[in-house]
Amino acid sequence: MPERYPGYDVLAKRATPSWNEPTRRVIDARLSIPNEPRFFTMQEWETLTAICDRIVPQPKDRAPVPIAALVDRKMTNDERDGYRQASMPKMQQAWQRGLAALDAAARASHGAPFHAIAAVKQDVLLKAMQNGELSGPEWNGMPAHTFFSERLAHDILAAYYSHSSSWNEIGFGGPASPRGYVRMNFNRRDSWEAVEAKPGHEAAARKANERVG
Amino acid sequence: MLDEALHSPRGKDGRAPDPLRVGGWMPMRQYGENDEVDFAIVGTGAGGGTLACKLAEAGFSVVGFDAGAWWRPLEEFASDETHQEKLFWTDERICDGDNPLKLGSNNSGKAIGGSTVHFAMVSLRFRPEWLKSRSLLGYGADWPLDWREMWRYYTEVEQALKIAGPVNYPWGPPRPRYPYRAHELNAAALVLAKGCEAMGIPWSETPLATVSAPRGRSPPCVYRGFCVSGCSTNAKQSALITWIPRAVKAGAEIRDLAMAGRIETNDAGYVTGVHYYREGQWRFQRARNVVVAGYAIETPRLLLSSANSQFPDGLANSSGLVGKNLMAQTNQAAWGVMEDEIRWYKGPPSLAVTEHWNYTDTGKDFFGGYAYMSQGPLPRAWVSSLAGNRGLWGDALLRAMEKYNHQAGLKIVGEVLPQERNRVALADEKDRYGLPIARVTYSLCDNDKALVKHALNFMSQSLSVVGARDIWTESDDTCHLNGTARMGDDPRTSVVNADCRSWDIPNLWVCDGSVFPTVGGVNPSLTIQAIACRTADRIRAMAAQGSL
Ligand SMILES: Cc1cc2nc3c(=O)[nH]c(=O)nc-3n(C[C@H](O)[C@H](O)[C@H](O)COP(=O)(O)OP(=O)(O)OC[C@H]3O[C@@H](n4cnc5c(N)ncnc54)[C@H](O)[C@@H]3O)c2cc1C
Ligand code: SF4
Secondary structure, eight states: OOOSSTTOOGGGGTTSTTOOHHHHHHHHHHHTOOSSOSSSOHHHHHHHHHHHHHHSOOOTTSOOOOHHHHHHHHHHTTOOOSOEETTSOOHHHHHHHHHHHHHHHHHHHHSSOGGGSOHHHHHHHHHHHHTTOOOSGGGTTOOHHHIIIIIIIHHHHHHHTTSHHHHHHHTOOOOOTTTOOOOOSTTOOOTTSOOOOOTTOHHHHHHHHHTOO | OOOHHHHSOOSBTTEEEOTTSTTOEEEOOOOOTTSOEEEEEEOOSHHHHHHHHHHHHTTOOEEEEOSSBOOOHHHHOOSOTTGGGGGBOOSOOEEESSSOOOOGGGTOBOBTTGGGGSSOOBOOOOOGGGGBIIIIISSSOBOSSOHHHHHHHHHHHHHHTTOEEOSSOSSSSOOOOOSEEOOOOOHHHHHHHHHHHHHTOOOEEOOBSBOSSOBTTBOOOOOOOOGGGOOSSSOBOOTTTTHHHHHHHTTOEEESSOEEEEEEEOTTSOEEEEEEEETTEEEEEEEEEEEEOSHHHHHHHHHHHTOOSSSTTOTTOTTSOTTOSOEEEEOOEEEEEOSSOOOTTSSOSOOEEEOHHHHOOSSOSSSSOEEEEEOOOOHHHHHHHHHHHHOOOTHHHHHHHTTGGGEEEEEEEEOOOOOTTSEEEEEEEEOTTSOEEEEEEOOOOHHHHHHHHHHHHHHHHHHHTTTOEEEEEEOOOEEEEEOSSOBOSOTTTOSBOTTSBBSSOTTEEEOSGGGOSOOTTSOSHHHHHHHHHHHHHHHHHHHHHTOO
């Protein structure tokens, strides 16, 4: 998949009027978290990291977003959503139980922990979880499909799309206070927004994106 | 980080934060807990904040309580969806029913200013007939209010917030011109406008509570698009920067990080004040009147958990209706990909609206109406729609996300019918204050589903006629919460009367989204504020007659 916004980097705007001081502090802290668990055990962490690689397969040519660490920090700080379905345990327990149950499913069908089986087999198990086809005592009544949608995919994707690398990928303008935007109509771009590469014009887009700021 | 306001209260020692200045303070009157104040108001959002202001300006002694923090947006709001979750009510709630609600960021705020700190600013009036929907349209329940009177209070609120809106509004009885000119449309809004024109229905610029020209210390909106994460420029006319500073100036005291846990009653069956938790301990404020304004979940929760031997089913609950008839408006969408670049992250999310299906009664196989608006979800909100509704992950998800800047969408605010089975009750689980948490049960009825089906069909067509591709519909989303302490004419079938006064306990009031008997197809906050203005006028009149 060729990049749609080659060379665009939201962070190039860090020192411009698109970023205010609170935003710099918040994003700087997020971009510097160590890629290691604080909440999850090593075994849980290996499973979680493997899941993140399947839910968001990241390009090889840039530093990966530490998705698992971002999810881990949400658990460490017990940052809840404000609600849970009656069939679900609280956030931290849901994750612990779900990771153990997925690992158990991998061991039962492939004789190896989830992180050690092939990617295609991991996908089959994740799909089965999403469809609610996994069950057993490890789940302790928690519906697999609810865990998948309300916790697993929900938390992993929220973590990924809170990181500036994901914003570059989709051409999102990123932080925008106090400068905001001026050009609002169809196909209008402020000079501090990403340039989209039309097929065959990637090099020109890259050059233009290097001037965004 | 940037969360000092969450840890120690700021409204104390005779001063309060001035949200319009960096590091600013304003003097604030302070009452003793033994002073029997005229009004203790729980919640400082659209309902409570407005009422606190109006009552203080009328000369009553007022103390407002809010569980949330007192922010200074200029220095404490980041342009970041994740960080700004600090504005939401994220204490646990349990959801069940056929359509369990998704709460948190989606519905309710916890801050001085309530949910208006992160609301999307859409400021619409009710269609007049909705106030008598049972008699005139054959469904729901009648309100004990007259639309002509409401029309005057709408005007008052539109002036107070300097709503930016169109010169002529296409629907309903004439209304005065909006105080500020409408905002420029972004491409996402133009997709709505073109679609409406192709489908032969009117559309309008959305009346919005963000200024289009300078107002005092509010600069005009800069179109940064983070509105539902809080406005860091103060262009947004939230209760935090409008009603609350006015209230403080008029002599109200507002206490932040103050969680009300129980309302006290005496042997005569009157309320005497509020127990609240602040700075590590439970305290008690004496008051001649208590107003509950915690929004449609926390209001019934507080009334129910204040049950005592005299009122074993909770306060104001002789009708058995406290917590019942919860209405979460439907919020379904049609999404499509345009050839053009849209870049919907620019500008307030809903710059264009059509109320056609609110004001048209033919061609519908359901009761009620809906408005639909253009959309501009930021990446986290957008991925949650894509993954949540279409189950996408892996490469398929990344490919869909890549079309972000070409995406356009239309989303309804849909009327739902009041149903007693949709309710807020108390769960066994306790929160960090030791109070029972809310259990929220929600199921759509056939009429709600028929409305959604009609809307999705119409909006999909309207996207298709302007050239959108890959159209898909989001069928599982809800937004504003209302009901749970409805107003009415009859103590057997309502909790409060037209003045928001409870039938059972004459000095206990409810003034927020909970009092709605029906919801209509528009966002509720303008109506909540108009009702609060009316309630204040009624209280002033009753006090003058000695009937308070
Ligand atoms: C993302 C989003 C977008 C929205 N967009 C719009 C829009 O565009 N237009 C519109 O009209 N509406 C919108 N709304 C809805 C609107 O914000 C609410 O309907 C409105 O604010 C409700 O007013 P309220 O007074 O009932 O409650 P709120 O404004 O929520 O205020 C309730 C306050 O009470 C406090 N509280 C509750 N219980 C207690 C207690 N026990 N002790 C102390 N304090 C307590 C809470 O902390 C909160 O601050 C939106 C909401 C959200 C979440
Ligand atoms: S778009 Fe306007 S109202 Fe919304 S956050 Fe930005 S400045 Fe505030």
